[in-house]
Amino acid sequence: MSSEQVSPFAISRRQMLAGLAGCSAAASPLLTPASFARTPSEHRLVVILLRGAMDGLSAAEPYGDAELARLRPGLALGGDALMDLDGRFGLHPALSPVSSWVGEGALSIAHAVSTPYRDERSHFDGQDVLETGGGKGASLRDGWLNRAVARIPGASLQTAVAVGGAPLLILDGAADVTEWSPRARLKLRPDARAMLDQLYAEDPLFDAAYKEAVALGKIEPMRGKDAAGVRGLAGFAGKMLSAEARIAAFSIGGWDTHRAQAATIKRPLGQLAEAMTVLRETLGAVWRKTLVIAVTEFGRTARENGVGGTDHGTAGAAFLAGGMLSGKRVLGRWPGLKDGDLYQNRDLAPTEDVRRYTGHALRALFGLSTAEIERDIFPGVTLGAEPGMLA
């Protein structure tokens, strides 16, 4: 803070927002947050961020690729242990709660996808690129979903709500984001209100947080033990989407499986399956107008490492679910796993920009134009033909 400041406690809203942007990916201190937005469309979009780099080669194992057993002698499960997708790929058994969706065309995998982030393999930078939607060299400070909401005709920016602590960068930006957590409630006597109004009036950061806390004090808190868990989060998102919200975003962590991956990946995969199941249950009839996209900052090394885990890689997989899918089970072009096929001789090579899927989703669900998406939402992406994801 520089010397132009008048009072030591006066910080402009602008400075505060500048401090916010770009930091939320690193460490979200409170509960897993979620964000919502209203639009006039009847369609629903759920974006699930898989923080920590999901191993796409385990989640949707390319058991038909003969190289896999050589690269992953300890980790590859083999066709018999998997739930087959198309004779080449199989779902990890921890995803069994949603395995029946494949047959009905409600679950697809986009494989060998990545963001434009390359080579440094840092979670924090990778998640920033994933959330801001930037291309190479683009330094965007607000979330791509936020920019999309701002361009959807009739979308109401003031209605974005985030659950928990820090708002997701994916919806962070020009829109006012109010936050809500299952636990915090604020009940104040009228005279106490009047005192606190004055106490915070001169400090924009505290004033904004206080006013939103008071406004949200009326929201009914979630009940039950799992209020803060993935089940609670997905259930809450489903409830919001069944009412007026049309876009929801939240994240599931625990994917950074450097060690003993055979055991450690089961929990996050199970949580992903649970989140999708709860969403579908809660959404009921609206499910057929819903698209769920689960994306991660990057994939993991093609070879297992020395301790039964995998390290940070490049291309991974994205999950697509909902009632709007084409029914094609595995999307994208498979690059192969021969040494020469791998990116830098270590990672699954990306053959598709994951932003093409999210971009086409925004186009189909909310009517954004190709030009808007290529220029404003995902600078640097070439949208091209629909990748076969939607019906």
Place this chain on the structure above:
Amino acid sequence: MDVAFKTRAAIRFGFGLRPGEAAASDGDAVLAQLGRAGETPPSSVGGPDMGERARLISDLRDLRKSGASPDKLRAARYKIRDLLRDDIHRLIKHTVESPNGFGERWMMFWANHFSVSARNLALRAVVGRYAPDAIRPYMAYRFGLLLTAAATHPAMLLYLDQAQSMGPNSRAGVRRGRGLNENFARELLELHTVGAKGGYTQKDVRQLAELLTGLGIDRRRGTFRFFPNRAEPGAERVLGAEYGGEWRASFADIAAFFEDVAVRPETASHLAGKITAHFTSDQPDAKLVEHLASRWRATRGDLRAVAAALIEHPAAHASFGAKAKTPFDFIVSTLRAADAPPAATETPAKGMNRFSARPLRALGQSPYRAPSPAGWSEKAGDWITPPGLAGRLRYASLVARKLTKNVDPRRFLQGALADAARPKTKFLVTGAAERWEGVALTLASPEFNRR
């Protein structure tokens, strides 16, 4: 508003004012707090030593192997749980009671920089002893020394999976069919030293992972041990310099890397920026950052000299109030301002103390539970959220009602904030209908939550 040096020293560079405790009146007095905190022996702040902690883990492992009854297994797990509970309360208590505010802040900064977290049972048993052993004794000396201590402590080796990494061509690696894990090498560069923009490549990460093989744990003693038979044969080239290779692998090769990376200009800039942001503002003053970085370069990472560079620079004082307290700092400074009795920080018979550890958990910052290797966020916007502020209001009224009965709120305000109190807050506190309300308004005020 001009605030006295003593007020700034206590609030901005320490854990806040406490009745009966003399605040530092000049820069030397602030730095003396660092010296004294650094000399606090591990045994007096760290609880049971690593040997005892290792025994708890091996006892549990033995019970599991021998197929002991569920009751016995549970009892062994509870011992570890209770130890962590004690560790949490011990940390809060020491921080509240220590007269060496700046030293304790410096300690917490480095413990969060070299973050570890109680992710599994073994880590739950050892995290409490990590900072007392590996951070506090080294934090007023060369950064290379601190880095070496942190990077070789069993808690760090467990947390970043280094304890199991082996050179794929090492004797142990070949025999057991094990190999490398890049996790520690990557975080060491990205988070601990040169930083994400430090100009390293994937190849550096890989080479460093190879160089680091051999770092391990003596599981019986609970101490660091170097295993030459796990070390990848041959020399490694990291950040342009070559390490090891000619002779039998030795820890000296790794230590040489730690010393080299500690004095790199990228490390100096990365850490200068982080220290400045921690103590002054989420948008640190560029001149101040460069002042610290140049001191770092000139003294080859002498941390006491870097701390002196921070305290002496006017820009470190000009932005007073710009930084928001994290929940830990808010609760510690509240208990100090309230001159809370020992019972407010002691481990209760069951669960967490309702005046300290429990509200800290509710505010989202349970000690030893940092969410990632990057440690806790300290950005104002991450903590001063609607639920975060609602929680602080609730805690303020709890403390005001239960711990400061019959305290004159005007005296409380003066003791907690001295000349940093705004006229508006003074006005509201003076006009509060009940005493406790005046105290709660003080604790909930923006200036008490800032520094």
